[in-house]
Amino acid sequence: MHSPRPIGPAHPAGPADPAGPARRARVVLASALATSVGALTVVAAAPAATAATTSTPEATTCQVVEADASWGFKESFRSYISGSIAHGEWETSGDVSYATPEFLFASSAGEVSSDGSAGTVPVEGGIHFTGHDGLLDTTVENPSLVIVDAATAQIVVDITGVSMEDAMAGDATAETLTEVGFVEVDLEGMTVTNDGDSVTLAVEDAPTAITEDGFAAFGSYEPGTAFDPLSFTIIAECPAAASPTPEPSTSTVDAAAVDVDPPAATADNASWLVWTGIGAVIAAAAAAVVVVLRRRRRGGDSEVSP
Incomplete structure (x- = not known):
């Protein structure tokens, strides 16, 4: 056992x-x-x-309260009209006046952007040129400064007149062309000053040149021909800036590092x-x-x- x-x-x-x-x-x-x-x-x-990021405030639209501009049109044309050949003259009307050697424009209408990249400032009035005993009869009126972008603008006008060829042929029928982009303005030297709820756009002696549309409506000068420089000051009131809109952050947490979504x-x-x-x-x-x-x-x- x-x-x-x-x-x-x-x-x-x-x-x-x-x-x-x-x-x-x-x-x-x-x-x-x-x-x-x-x-x-x-x-x-x-x-x-x-975390949230804050967006940069966008440009706002501001209402023009005061605008003044000076522009000689084209000095050689004024000399021709007032000289011994044409024996002519010019007359201004509305908010357009003349003080040798420039035409003066005033306005309190229109709007511009707070960053100076867009806007339209209209002026009531115009300039009536005459000469050659009435054969030359042209009116440039209702000018507007149209800001295309921060570097470019146009002077847009209505032009009424009789071409010299038609006048010499005995046809005195006047033709009116509206909203003609007459000259282009170089705004490279323009300053934009924001001061609280207002903005001021200003430029001194900005170069101008006649456009193709201006040549077609006015004649005499080929497209690109320099006209007199333009100076202006525009003051506009802007609405109170809205609070910047928060934008969701693009940063993420690695899903592998966190098993449960945290509150x-x-x-x-x-x-x-x-x-x-x-x-x-x-x-x-x-x-x-x-x-x-x-x-x-x-x-x-x-x-x-x-």
Whole structure:
């Protein structure tokens, strides 16, 4: 017969390590702390991902309250009209006047953009040129300064007259062409000054040149021929600037780094999130210690002596 096999471990248990549970508890506690701190780092970083950027305010439309301009038209043409050949003259009307050697224009109408890149300033009135005992009869009226962009403008006018050829042929029928882009204005030297709720556009001696449409309507001068320089000052009132519209940020948080979408972080709940994280750390550490101690106790109770 075989002797009964003893019940119990094949090898006697070694002496218990009294420091074991505490050491394992510290290891678990450190692991829990590291995990929780990492989670808090992700939560704290979340507000940066939802930050908003502010857009640059757009140009606004401003109403003209005062505008003055001076332009000699074309000095050689004035000399021809008033000289010994044409024996002519000119007359001004409305808000157009003359002070040697320039025509003066005044207006309180129209609108311009706050950055000076667009606008229209109309003037009521005009200039009536006559000569050659009535054979030359041309009226340039209702001028408008039309700003095409920040570097270019046009003087747009209505032109009524009889061509010299028709007049010489005995046809005195006048023809009117409206809104003719008469000359182009170089605005490279224009200044734009914003002062609170107003803007001032100003330029001195801006070069001008007759356009193809101007030549077709007026004759005498080929397209591109220089006319007299233009100077003006325009003052306009602008509406109160609206608050810039926030634009969503394009920055994102790596989905692999965050398993759960964090709540939107604000100034009101940021501190709440931090304290919640700290509470989670403490709870996790306490649970880890309890688990280790229970496992150790069960292990000791299950040992059976041989």
